[in-house]
Amino acid sequence: MNFLVLLAIVLLIIAGHQLLRVIELSRGLKKTKEWRVTETDNDMMGKAMFAFMIVFFAFFFWQVNRWIDRSLPPAASVHGEKIDALWDANIYLITFVFLVTNFFLFWFAYKYRGTEKSKASYITHNNKLEMAWTIIPAIALAFIVIFGLKYWNEIMTVADKPDRVVVELYAKQFDWTARYPGKDGKLGETDYRQIDGGNAVGMDTLDAQGNDDILVKNEFHIPVGREIELFMRSRDVIHSAYLPHFRAQMNCVPGMITSFKFVPTKTSAQMKKEPYVVKMMAGINAQRAKFGKEPVEFDYLLLCNKICGASHYNMQMNLIVDTEADYQAWLAKQKAFKTAVAEKK
């Protein structure tokens, strides 16, 4: 099989070679230079440039039309809604620039395609024009910077709401563990030297504050409408805690504790009923049916978004946003760290 493919390639090359020889020999008789660009070439290529622009723009709009509804649903967090608004403003701006500049580029390619008679104008520079296109982008960028940094500073300040929920996300190859501070509201100290089978996240067993900490895997819950303060740790390599539906992300770095805060605005149940999500899930399930997979419901998700090894592509945990009451009920059912360890032993 491989031999046949190789043979086909070799034959193809020989055929191409022979073809070119024939063309060259026939041209030799005519004494024209193949490489010289003729007026016909210019005409053809200039028109092709313009045609390409139309196809390119059509392709762009076709993609937007077909795929934009497969983007992430509208943000489910307070700051995320601001990010979405800023995103839209920026996208409209850059789409405009993209279309206009590409238009001029390809239009000029078409309009000024060379002929034997025409002569180019000797224009070296134009100070007014150059000032304009330096200053206008500068002003536009100033706005982008100002709004971007305003939101950035809001998003990245330290969590300070008194009723905030603290959750630690602990990453290791290739899964997540969420840790809640328990009744005392304080996460226990950690020590990576104490990691073993019964103490997977390296709780410092000498720190009594950790005794009531709650560890959960596979799925964790947070309440809607309260500030969530996430702390991230890693056991081995860099991971990244990526919560795309909330527009939240932060790397988990061994030797460091990083953090990110957000306020979820929609419970999982509410999100499942959002028209955008309903439509999106219909599309997903239609596609799944083609592969013979069972239909699924929408779920918030925590993904790993920093290359971390062979199973990087499968490092995930479900996240449920509950009403306050449901959250408290769920939390009450969880076992504290001490009890959890004791039971295992």
Next chain:
Amino acid sequence: MATVKNSELEKEHLVHHDHVHDHDDHEESFVAKYVFSMDHKMISRQFLITAIVMAVIAMTMSIIFRMQLAWPGEKFGFINAMLGDKWGKDGILDPNMYLALVTIHGTIMVFFVLTGGLSGTFANLLIPYQVGARDMASGFLNMLSYWFFFLSSVIMTASLFIDDGPASAGWTIYPPLSALPEAIPGSKLGMTLWLLSMTLFVVSSLLGGINYVVTVINLRTKGMKMTRMPLTVWAFLITAILGVLSFPVLVSCVVLLLCDRSLGTSFYLSDIYIGGRPLDNVGGSPVLFEHLFWFLGHPEVYIVLLPALGITSEVISTNSRKPIFGYRAMIGSMLAIGFLSFIVWGHHMFMTGMNPFLGSVFVFTTLLIAIPSAVKAFNYITTMWKGNLQFTPAMLFSIGLVSSFITGGVTGIILADSTLDINVHDTYFVVAHFHIVMGLSAIFGMFAGVYHWFPKLFLRMMNKKLGYIHFWITLIMAYGVFFPMHFLGLAGVPRRYYTNSNFPMFDNLVDINEIVTICAIIGALGQGIFLFNFFYSIFRGEKAPQNPWNSNTLEWTTPMANIHGNWPGKLPVVHRWAYDYSKPGKEKDFVVQTVPLEEGEQDGDSH
């Protein structure tokens, strides 16, 4: 003082030149001529052909992992044939090998093709030619530069064949993944070879870069003022300075990683439990690595881009039969980009746990760099305005470059904004952005350079029609590959996932992935046309005339024979800038730089 120095150098050159002439009588040995050559033109060809071989390897890798991404779990004889039973059992790509392929694909493309290949080929070919020098300042260092590059390429390629597989921590090789052999098989011998190869690469880059800077500063011929230099030379000069200042930082970064890997130090490691035991390392930080890496990494983007932009300036101006628009603004923009490129590296690190305040500083500097970039794009477009465009294949690729530079550049404005970066950081949106703005622009620039200067490289012409077909396939398929990736990013797909099929939320993206892969395969096959045209034309292309594109620059005043010293007699004397195309009152639509100014004629863009 300067003139004295110049004439002294000229004398030296003449002596050197006569000396070479003596040798010509006894026929140069094969080894001296084709292997350990000190001639800039031969070294240029060596760089180009090595880079082409590396590019084919890296491109084939991308096809393999794109097949996996579009049709995960399908069996492909091609994958098995390429990777064998160990990494492609039954034609299914192994997940570790997937990561290795994306790692080496990125490494080869960024460093070996677009840095070594682009600067190595064209800075070598064009700097001496276009400034009117007999050769590089040091032919010997120049030769060493190539052979270090060659050695480094060989080691990188050899690492593909070792037992544990090549480095696989991503081309950015963030520790601890790259530091700990327990973390991933690629961090065993494969990573050691990667680090060794990159160190040699940096040596090559430094030897080349210092040579380029010295040659441009000291060996310009009489009359070649800095403000008369073609923009290509300006681009190579600034690129070389960036390289000389930033590549050594990569070496320090790599050496510290080597120490962590083999000497038990803790520069980048702290509080790690892996392979069933806690490690002793305490106090280091991977974020330090990221700072060091991106201190090279970001200037590197411009090391890749500037030569392509320089080539484009020359090609667009020549083929528009019009002076480059805003010559001084172009130089100013490149200098600004060069300077700013050193203070923007932190925009790769908004989500790394770096202090958010530091992040805001980098937002500001990064968006600043958009201004000179925009100026350059506008200048290219206005150069074409009211021109008399000659669509050589080189011109087509240059226009392609301007298009991709804009298309990929605008999304940079989104990514530079730390607030917006939060949700697309490390997703396919980033992959789309940098492949279009850096990958496509640079490779289009490289193609433009090859088509345009092929007559100077191999004294023959490439086939124009094949060039046309190659261009259209490449342009259309390139956008077909990288444009849809934006939408994967908007759907939140992280990069470097072996498959997207483990998340139901990505199930409706199958058709996007298929379109990307199909375009990639067609685009890759299209490169066969280029390879055929390239190698065929080296031996059988039409003989090139002295100045096929009616260009102004000095390289087209050299005879069509690869002689040592470039010009048989005295060095040419320069009287004007390089962009006197279609100047009013002139008989032809180009005036070579060696033609003296007429009585009362203004030089350059000073009117």
